[in-house]
Amino acid sequence: MDYKEAGVDIEAGRDFVTQIRQDVQSTYRAEVLSGLGGFGGCFELPAGYQQPVLVSGTDGVGTKLKIAQELSHHDTVGIDLVAMCVNDILTSGAEPLFFLDYLATGKLEPQELAQVVKGVAEGCRLSGCALLGGETAEMPGFYQLGEYDIAGFCVGVVEKSQLLDCSQVEIGDVAIGLASAGVHSNGFSLVRKIVSSGGFSWSDTPEVLAGKTLGEELLTPTKIYVRSVLDALKQGITIHGMAHITGGGLPENLPRCLSPNQSIEVNFDSWDILPIFRWLAEAGEVSQNAMLETFNLGIGFVVIVSSEQADTTKKWFESQGIAAYEIGKVTEGDGSLVLN
Template sequence: MDYREAGVNIEAGRAFVEQIRKNVESTFRKEVIGGLGGFGGYFEIPSGYKQPVLVSGTDGVGTKLKIAHTLDRHDTVGIDLVAMCVNDVLTSGAEPLFFLDYLATGKLYPQQLAQVVAGIAEGCRLSGCALLGGETAEMPGFYGSGEYDLAGFCVGIAEKSQLLDGTKVQLGDVAIGLASKGVHSNGYSLVRKIIETKGYSWDFCPDELEGKSLGEVLLTPTRIYVKPILEAMQSGLDIHGMAHITGGGIPENLPRCLNSNQSIRVRYNSWSVLPIFQWLAKEGEVTQEVMYDTFNMGIGFVVIVSPDTVKTALNWFTSQSIEAYVIGEVIEGNRQVEFYFDD
């Protein structure tokens, strides 16, 4: 017997690397040393830093991949993978430098996985980081044929004196919520449970979604906030803290950018909840508390600024075609979110 009879096609793996080479190299920055195919990727520290600090992050796409597998659409989940990592790294005020991916599959289908890598490359271009390398593992018997899983790893850089670690946030600071593009990449186990329990197909078009199918809306990739926020900071916008709204929603993620003696009051009706969340809540009979503890509810990222900076920040994000809302303010507390309705 040989490796191929065991289910691993080494020649297909080599051909796959050549197939994705152009997409990968399209993401390279000037700091990248060498090319694709070595045991490691080389990246030179950018110049201009006095005390550079490297910031790392890792994440996956989760069970959103099940929808991609079912619909045989693989061109967006790579963007999700990058977004989940670079948006996390961004919250420290760091610029993402390079990205690595790990792709595991039961059987290597080059056309399918080339779509995945094309999405990863697009995410890297959108965030300005280099796709420095990765690993593709063919694992017959571990994953079903046509199934794959993804993990991503990102490294960014920041000046030590400018790291956002909660110490800049002050009582009275204002939380500005930046709109998400949809469900992003969290809560899909509940999404799938609702749809499967109700017997809907992924091609179903609820009235609330204005002609779009569930599959189309739910595969909308996670928004990448890196370039608009870094450009805002470089132009002088003084951001005191940032939070990426992922699993656990606003209640779990927003307090992570505060000091230990602070909480934040968030006004429920201060932004437009996206139709997909309204539909999921109705169909699944999901309580408001559970919805906000599970999903981003239309706010994918939050920046904390001083009251006198609010107008400038809102104008900036609007000019970048990102809907922005004043959603709350920092108060005394124990790193919690207090929701309230405006009278």
């Protein structure tokens, strides 16, 4: 017997590394000190920081991967993976520096998984961070043939004096909601339940989706807000707090950037609910509360600014091609979200 007979193909692993090399190297920043293939990735801290604070985050893509695998559409879930991590650390005001990925599968299919890494590299380019390293695990008997899972790990940096930690948010501040690209990467267990229970197919084209199939719409990658938010800070917009709207929706995530004595009042009618969410609510007979607690409903990221800077902030993000809405304000309270 040898390793290949046990289900692990070393040659396929070498072929995979060869296929992804160019995509990985396309993400390198000047601070990268090591190449692909080492035991560890080396990265030099950028110059100019007086008290640099490193901010880290990790996440996955969840059962959205099941749709990608059923449709053999693998080149966007890597963007999702990066987005889930870099948008998280962005809420501290951090610039993403480098990213690591972990990919596990039952049988390594180099061309298929190279498409996944291609998406990871694209996400890194969109957020300005280097794909510094990763791990690919072939695990026969643990994953079924055709199945894979991915996880990501990101490190960023922010000047200590500019670190956002909830203490900067003030009563009277305004919440500016930035539009999502769709469902992003949360709530897909419910999405898949709605589709399977209702007898729908990923190739169905509901009228509200204007010709797009359910599969195409649902595999739209998570929007990466890094460059537009960091550029807003460079333009002199003072952001007091930020929230990445992921699992738990606005009710769970928006209060995470508040102090204990604060709440936030949100006007549910202040932004456009995307058609895919209307379809999911109707097809699955999902209540408004359940929709709010599961999905982003069209708001993927929120920045908290003073009322004086609200209009300027909205115009800035709109100039970057991101729809922005004044969705609420900070009030005295108990750290909760109040829906109006």
